[in-house]
Amino acid sequence: MDYFLTEDQQMIKELAAQIADEKVVPVRAELDEKEEFPWEIMKVLAQSDMFGLFIPEEYGGLGAGALELAIAVEELSRACVGVSTTYAANALGTYPLLLFGSDEQKNKYLPDIASGSRLVAFGLTEANAGSDAAGIQTTATLDGDEWVLNGTKQWITNGGEAEIYTIIAMTDKSKGARGASAFVVEKGTPGFSFGKKEKKMGIRASITSELVFEDCRIPKDNIIGKKGMGFIVAMKTLDHSRTGVGAQGVGVAQGALDEAIKFARERVQFGKPIISIQAVQHMLADMATEVEAARSLVYSVARYVDSGAKDISKVSAMAKLYATDVGMKVTTDAVQVMGGSGYMREYPVEKMMRDAKILQIYEGTNQIQRNVIGQALIKEAASKK
């Protein structure tokens, strides 16, 4: 189908697809098996300017938007969600600086992020604060010209490998959700270390680690936005990044659909290729239809975000919710179409199914997305009366 991409968007899609097919597909099974961080691929992405896609030109980026990022993420996800998570989490960690950073912070960090020479991570979640992000206990206390950070962040993508961390911490516990602030912390700062590295079901090429802050002192100017704005920074960041998670759902679903079709044409049972069996065709037809629907929604929302619209919470939650549910369903169905072969590690779909599951969980579970959409519906209805 023609998605009416511009010449530049088409070019981004082709290059991302080339990287996915030539550099990711041949190594994805090994990266998964060995739980190995994909540095080689990150270098290729850096050399190809992929890290600069959504960074303004004045900071060395390409000045493109949510749609271009979604297209690149989709293509990488078609090959490996472990790789695309590493790439997309970099964008997640960058949004606080991009959306709320001071000129000094942007000048200091964005050029290195655009060139891919420094990777970024975003630290919000803690042991006792997952869906309930307001429950975070990490604190930042002002002491003279420095903030002193204490606490532990859990399950942070790119933790340990990234050089730059955007962190949400409480600056005034008495104020509840209004008492949080966002900070930028560099790897190597005394008092900042890395704890447990998680062993995961899927996206095993990506790294998920604990961040430990023990009297970690950072300059006063490392606060992002104003004091007390931490949750606004976090929520706006997630509003922007969720379209990208939707794109991961589209990509992994497309990858699984491609494999299922290829297999169904080759596998012969009852004297004919199984693709000629109507029950199989119907499954493939549903899968293909859902992938198109998910892609249309993700692209539409990305275009809406790029229009400069402010009310993007509801639609970006919808894109994330729908496209990642499609990702889970289509990868599961691909395993079904391929039968026992689909269940074996010799074929890529069992990994795709394991990988797809995370998309329904991180950056807000799909239940939380429904909450966001529900809240927006109530607000819209109330404002109409």
Added chain:
Amino acid sequence: MKIVVCIKQVPDTSEVRINPETNTLIRDGVPSIINPYDLHAIEAAVRIKEEGSANVTVLTMGPPQAEDALREAVSMGADEAVLLTDRAFAGSDTWATAYTLAKAAETIGFDLIICGKQAIDGDTAQVGPEMAEFLNIPHVAYVKNIEKINGGSLIVHRLMGEGHDVVEASLPALLTVVREINEPRLPSLKGKMRAKKVEIKKLSGDDINADGSLLGLNGSPTQVKNIFAPEVKKDRKMLEGSPDEQIESLLSELKTLKCI
């Protein structure tokens, strides 16, 4: 430092078929690619540029659609692109091609010329060394490592059957490179954007002050009389095992055949 990289657009032979009647390649519908060895030549030049300072010009002789190959080279980091195009170039064999490329390189100006080892459609590996002869400059073929370039010379490693030679050559010089030298990068987005807009400089036989009698079919001593596929001999047998066992079976085979 000025580097000229010679590249050739070739049919992707992994997708090519042979016309059984004429024994020529069926090129219709076959995608064109940059000769794979030439990608290594481009990469080598771009790395020299990144490590120090150099201006990289890619040069090709070919039909107008060879522009695509030049643009791809620019998307990988080459600075300028030159297309040698003229009806008079048609029918060139390796000798006439090398002469034409040499005249073009002279016109462009260079300190170093880098070529791929050979082109996958002709497989002769002649053009690079022949060019160096026309230009009367030293050449090193089968280069697998450029160790260093300083002032007026360079030190390179030449791949040999077993191991490699370390060769020093004075500049200007010509190198042909093998796959082992590097892993060619993929294009970058900024490179692709530049490639879209870059001006492709076109040069004709006159522009490079070439002697017309040495161009194209006229200038080509090679004449193709006939093309045929070598006969496949099926009555062959591989003897396996340790050398002693192989000798044993060889002797018994020869005895059965009454050769000894």
